[in-house]
Amino acid sequence: MLYSLYGFWQSSCTWRVRVVLNLKNIRYNYVPINLLEGVQKQDDYKNLNNLEQVPTLIGKTFRLTQSMAIIQYLESAHPIPSLTPTDYLLKAKMFEICEIINSGIQPLQNLSMLKKIKELGGNPKDFAQEVIRKGFISVEDLVSQHHGKYCIGNEITIADAFLIPQINNALRYGVDMISFPQVMSVLEELNKVPEIIKASPDSKTDAIK
Amino acid sequence: MLYSLYGFWQSSCTWRVRVVLNLKNIRYNYVPINLLEGVQKQDDYKNLNNLEQVPTLIGKTFRLTQSMAIIQYLESAHPIPSLTPTDYLLKAKMFEICEIINSGIQPLQNLSMLKKIKELGGNPKDFAQEVIRKGFISVEDLVSQHHGKYCIGNEITIADAFLIPQINNALRYGVDMISFPQVMSVLEELNKVPEIIKASPDSKTDAIK
The missing domain is CATH 1.20.1050.10 (Glutathione S-transferase Yfyf (Class Pi); Chain A, domain 2)
Incomplete structure (x- = not known):
């Protein structure tokens, strides 16, 4: 798989990224981070996302946080189908x-x-x-x-x-x-x-x- | 002038847009909205921005709110100098x-x-x-x-x-x-x-x- 998505099922910001991954037909590895149990505050995850938030996207050579930044990356790297109007x-x-x-x-x-x-x-x-x-x-x-x-x-x-x-x-x-x-x-x-x-x-x- | 920018001097979101307008050398009409005096809640302005926030950018044929949206528009309509990496x-x-x-x-x-x-x-x-x-x-x-x-x-x-x-x-x-x-x-x-x-x-x- 190209990507691992760290998220939480109820997180609306993770959900945004899942929608985009699916619409672009990109398969990914899903890693649950239980926000209610405080997993986001543990060092293992905090090293990936020091704001202690989800989602985080890990690619072969990079790590990205912030749903909009992740989505902009996916839109550039996987341009078809485009999810941005040309006008x-x-x-x-x-x-x-x-x-x-x-x-x-x-x-x-x-x-x-x-x-x-x-x-x-x-x-x-x-x-x-x-x-x-x-x-x-x-x-x-x-x-x-x-x-x-x-x-x-x-x-x-x-x-x-x-x-x-x-x-x-x-x-x-x-x-x-x-x-x-x-x-x-x-x-x-x-x-x-x-x-x-x-x-x-x-x-x-x-x-x- | 192509644009009117409604903003407040202390507003950090208005300031972002001013930086981009200046870097792209775009002249604009500046309309102060005093947030401390509640001008953003008056009907005249609320009709332009129903979240009662600044900034709002008015062009000849459109109205835009949200600093990121305004900046993305300016980046498309006035691409030189570009403020976005190509990578x-x-x-x-x-x-x-x-x-x-x-x-x-x-x-x-x-x-x-x-x-x-x-x-x-x-x-x-x-x-x-x-x-x-x-x-x-x-x-x-x-x-x-x-x-x-x-x-x-x-x-x-x-x-x-x-x-x-x-x-x-x-x-x-x-x-x-x-x-x-x-x-x-x-x-x-x-x-x-x-x-x-x-x-x-x-x-x-x-x-x-």
Whole structure:
């Protein structure tokens, strides 16, 4: 195998990378890192990823962290099928959706942030819901501008790989997604794609059924 | 002018975009949005950026939010000088540095997050310091791998545009940067570049002197 992917079944950032690997038909070795048991803090893994986060991708000559960096590498090294629009503006719009999720929503509602909110006496679920709802108002607006089956028109792009796990997190934290009909219609389309179904957390070896 | 940039002088995400605009020698109209006075929450601006954040870039036919999306657009539409390595792996490493800052550090130490920590009775400064220090351990490690003047070798890349404002935030929150000698040596080199000096917050019309 060309790559080893270190991840956790429930991690939305790992899920993004699995979607891209599957869509590009790249086989890989999957190494589970149990975030709930603190495996990410052990030296063996910390030497691979000193932010103690997943995912990490290991290739023959390199090691990469950060889902967007890993996905950009895969997009360059395995360009077919392309998951990036050729049009400049559509490409930027794709990045806009990715980054609203990647920097605007996910970091504020991940396990370590919600743990912090709880430690301070706040309500992690309320906090997560607020952050996710606010982010999805923007994502819904962007998706609505590009009438098509997927986030950006009728071709699957990297934005779709970011969208799917974030919707899953939204549902997990009890966000009512009825206010985001375009987003949910994209999800319905994506859920018809076999490579995407195969990337779902429930199909991973470390999933708790 | 081709573009209007809506930003705030102290915003690190706006600063990233200014660095790129200057390096590409693109003139633009600058529209200050005072985040401390809540201008981002007023309808006029909220219609441009419903996440109530800066920056927003307005072109003749489009509107873009999210610094990474804006920078990717500028990189495509104004390709010279290029701020992205052609080598796949170096390009991915560039994204890795950008995203550690963009999603791993900045969202957790921006004004709205620190306000939340304060509301909950936590210590915003301690929280910001911890987040920034942890992120810079990774950035230092990455920069050290690419022996050169800048983040990735001897050419300025997008990673440098993300690095500069994040170091400024680190110093503002009292992080001792002596543990990150490679990062600080890159800053020293970047501070010799006129286009980068011109992008500093103090040179903006809305700066409080």
